[in-house]
Amino acid sequence: MRELEYVRATDVLGAVRAVAGRPQDAVFLAGGTNLVDHLKLGVASPGLVVDVTGLPLDELEEFDDARGTGLSIGANVRNSDLAAHPLVRRSFPAVARALLAGASGQIRNQATTGGNLLQRTRCVYFQDVSTPCNKREPGTGCSALDGYGRYNAVLGWTNDCVTTHPSDLAVALVALDATVVVVGPGGERRLPLHEMYRLPHGAPGQDTVLEPGALITSVELPREPVAARSTYRKVRDRASYAFALVSVAAALEVDAEKRVHDLRVAWGGVAHRPWRAERLERALVGRPLTEDAIAAALDEELQDARTTDQTAYKIPMLRGATTATLLDLLATGRPEEGTR
Amino acid sequence: MDAEITLTVDGKTRSVTVDTRTTLLDALRERLDVVSPKKGCDHGQCGSCTVLLDGRRHLTCLALAVAHDGAEVVTADGLAALADDGGDLHPVQEAFLRHDGYQCGYCTPGQVCSAVGVLAEAEQGWPSHATEGLDGEDPVDLTDDEVRERMSGNLCRCGAYAGIVAAVREAAGR
Numbered sequence: 001m002r003e004l005e006y007v008r009a010t011d012v013l014g015a016v017r018a019v020a021g022r023p024q025d026a027v028f029l030a031g032g033t034n035l036v037d038h039l040k041l042g043v044a045s046p047g048l049v050v051d052v053t054g055l056p057l058d059e060l061e062e063f064d065d066a067r068g069t070g071l072s073i074g075a076n077v078r079n080s081d082l083a084a085h086p087l088v089r090r091s092f093p094a095v096a097r098a099l100l101a102g103a104s105g106q107i108r109n110q111a112t113t114g115g116n117l118l119q120r121t122r123c124v125y126f127q128d129v130s131t132p133c134n135k136r137e138p139g140t141g142c143s144a145l146d147g148y149g150r151y152n153a154v155l156g157w158t159n160d161c162v163t164t165h166p167s168d169l170a171v172a173l174v175a176l177d178a179t180v181v182v183v184g185p186g187g188e189r190r191l192p193l194h195e196m197y198r199l200p201h202g203a204p205g206q207d208t209v210l211e212p213g214a215l216i217t218s219v220e221l222p223r224e225p226v227a228a229r230s231t232y233r234k235v236r237d238r239a240s241y242a243f244a245l246v247s248v249a250a251a252l253e254v255d256a257e258k259r260v261h262d263l264r265v266a267w268g269g270v271a272h273r274p275w276r277a278e279r280l281e282r283a284l285v286g287r288p289l290t291e292d293a294i295a296a297a298l299d300e301e302l303q304d305a306r307t308t309d310q311t312a313y314k315i316p317m318l319r320g321a322t323t324a325t326l327l328d329l330l331a332t333g334r335p336e337e338g339t340r
Numbered sequence: 341m342d343a344e345i346t347l348t349v350d351g352k353t354r355s356v357t358v359d360t361r362t363t364l365l366d367a368l369r370e371r372l373d374v375v376s377p378k379k380g381c382d383h384g385q386c387g388s389c390t391v392l393l394d395g396r397r398h399l400t401c402l403a404l405a406v407a408h409d410g411a412e413v414v415t416a417d418g419l420a421a422l423a424d425d426g427g428d429l430h431p432v433q434e435a436f437l438r439h440d441g442y443q444c445g446y447c448t449p450g451q452v453c454s455a456v457g458v459l460a461e462a463e464q465g466w467p468s469h470a471t472e473g474l475d476g477e478d479p480v481d482l483t484d485d486e487v488r489e490r491m492s493g494n495l496c497r498c499g500a501y502a503g504i505v506a507a508v509r510e511a512a513g514r
Contacts (some may be wrong), residue, residue: 005341006360006406029407036363036402037383049360051407080396084466089474100469104493105457106387109396110403240469240492 001039005048009055012183012217018050020185020213028052028215030076030115033107038120042129043136052076053112057217060085070222075114075215079103079169082113092221094230094249098172101234104241114216116169117180117193120207122243123163124148134160134204142204149310151243154318155271157306161204164269165197166243168234173219174274175249175266176227184214193219197273207272226253226262233325234268235317244269246318252289252329260284265326270318277301280322289330294323345409349374350418360406365389367405368413376415376449380495387494390450390457391415392422397457399493416449419456432456435507443498451494455508458482458490462512482512 009015019026026048029035038044057076063069071087082088083099103111125131125143132140144152144162152162170193178193196208210216221227230251236242247268253261263284265277283297298319307315346355349372356371365382368374368391377400380388384402391400392414400413414422419430427434432455435441442448462480470489471480480486487508488501496504 001361003341004360006343006404008407029404032404032407033384033399033402036404039361040382049404053407080461080466084461084464086477089467093474096467096474097469100467100471104387105461105468105490106390106397106399106454106493107384107402109398109457240489 001042002045002047004039004046006051007048008051012055012057012215015050015052015055016183016185016213016215018048018213019215020211022048023212026050026213030112031078031107031110032115033103033111034115034119038127041127043120043127052114052215057114060087062087062223063220067220068222070220073113073219073221075112075217075219077113079108079111079113079116080105083108091223091228092172092176092230093228094172094175094232094251095169095221097232098168098234098247098249101232101244101247102168113169113219116167117173117196117216117219118208119167121163122166123151126163135163135200135207136205138203138205149308151245151269152308152311153271154305154307154311154314155267155275155302156199156304157272158200158204161200161272163200164271165207165273167274168232168244168247168268170197171247171266171268171274172230172232172249173221174276175251175264176230177222177224177264179220179222180216181218181220182210182214183217184211188217190220194274194276200272224262226251226264229253229329230264231325231329233321235321246270246314246321248318248321248325250322250325250329252326254289254330258288258330259286260289263326265322267318267322270314277322289326291323291327294326295319298322343406343409345405347372347405347408347410348412350413350415351421358405360404362405363401364393364403364405364408364413365400368400368415374413374415374417376417377453378446378449380447380450385495386447386450387454388447388450390453390494392453392457395460397454414453416452419452422456430456432459432507432511435511436504439503439507439510440500441503441507442496442500447494447496447498451491451496451504454491454494455504455511458487458508459512461490462486482509484509487512 029049057074234247251264267275280297280301378388380386389400
């Protein structure tokens with residue numbers, strides 16, 4: 001492990017400048033649950049860590065202004081606090097459910113909102129520095145392509161990188177149209193969380209479009225009726241404390257005739273980014289939500305899916321999980337109930 | 341790079357100079373001779389290094405010591421003082437003894453710290469993946485399923501889970 005310089009940031013701009021000034025060498029440290037592991041494994045070997053946990057980014061507050069109405073979540077809000085917050089539980093249940101389906105109680109106490117969104121893939125080859133990996137060392141090749149591939153992507157992958165994004169929270173936030181507020185060397189900007197993530201094409205090393213030194217300072221969730229009728233369903237190898245094989249975040253509103261009025265669906269465990277199922281949403285809006293209609297919409301969304309012997313299982317699993325989630329949301333007066 | 345940090349560990353204030361790469365676990369065990377938190381996997385997967393950090397259950401293997409300068413750490417060694425009933429053991433520890441919630445004991449310091457954290461979280465009404473509805477803000481009833489889910493970050497390779505679940509439930513007063 002390299003010598004490590006440690007700085008405790010006292011203001012956002014100072015933190016941003018410190019990291020931006022040493023773009024190949026400096027990283028932010030928040031909860032540390034992913035980064036500290038990477039330091040040990042040699043996956044990350046920065047010369048400088050800038051600790052952002054002392055920055056005043058731990059507010060969770062409602063807003064009603066030019067941005068619309070919604071909930072602003074400071075980047076340093078811990079996963080456990082976010083999941084337990086009454087407003088999140090009531091108005092954005094998919095977010096609480098996604099958080100509670102991830103990690104362990106200890107890790108949720110440590111991990112932050114911003115850090116969760118920027119965690120790196122758990123691909124076994126990415127985490128093993130003795131093996132080639134284009135994400136860790138661009139140009140070395142992808143070991144997962146012909147190796148252990150059970151967790152690999154089925155949508156939007158390339159031969160350069162077949163991995164999936166590990167965050168549960170990100171999937172729920174993408175489904176609910178969250179915006180991230182980012183401060184970079186050039187100042188503050190907002191972008192849809194969905195657009196912060198990218199597919200591996202051309203640059204498998206880059207998980208997001210953020211430039212070096214860019215710091216997520218908060219996440220904004222628009223307050224919409226559909227968000228309160230949302231949930232998150234995760235399929236994994238064991239009942240608790242495991243990453244998703246596939247996961248579904250969904251929000252559904254139907255009209256008086258039980259036709260789909262508003263629908264949001266995002267998938268985890270299937271692509272390099274949380275996968276917003278826009279084709280599926282479009283195919284179902286305005287129509288009665290039947291099993292046949294869902295099947296046809298899934299056909300459309302999955303027409304470009306590519307599987308291998310090792311990932312073929314994900315397609316029926318994803319179809320089943322999505323169908324069950326949507327029918328549960330339709331059936332239950334209180335959609336959150338019983339849809340874990 | 342070295343840094344001097346101060347920690348309150350089980351009620352005692354301790355200062356130590358650490359390399360910035362030192363984890364909180366290594367600072368406690370190797371520098372301060374506080375060996376109650378155990379090094380199991382050292383990657384955040386087993387929970388044997390769990391302590392209460394500023395009142396919450398927390399892994400010490402995935403934490404840099406330098407980032408926790410000024411923190412208050414309670415290990416399994418210091419739990420009894422938290423209970424404030426004058427006993428040598430915390431009620432959670434007594435329940436582990438009564439229900440045989442261990443075999444070799446290596447994971448036990450982490451298990452009991454985690455369990456104390458679980459009781460506080462349930463008391464505050466925090467839901468878990470096993471909680472049916474999200475609306476309730478009353479203390480959570482710690483059923484077997486709730487305990488299993490909430491304790492899933494603590495592995496026991498001896499497989500003493502049946503005793504652990506019973507112990508946590510008893511300590512919760514259920």
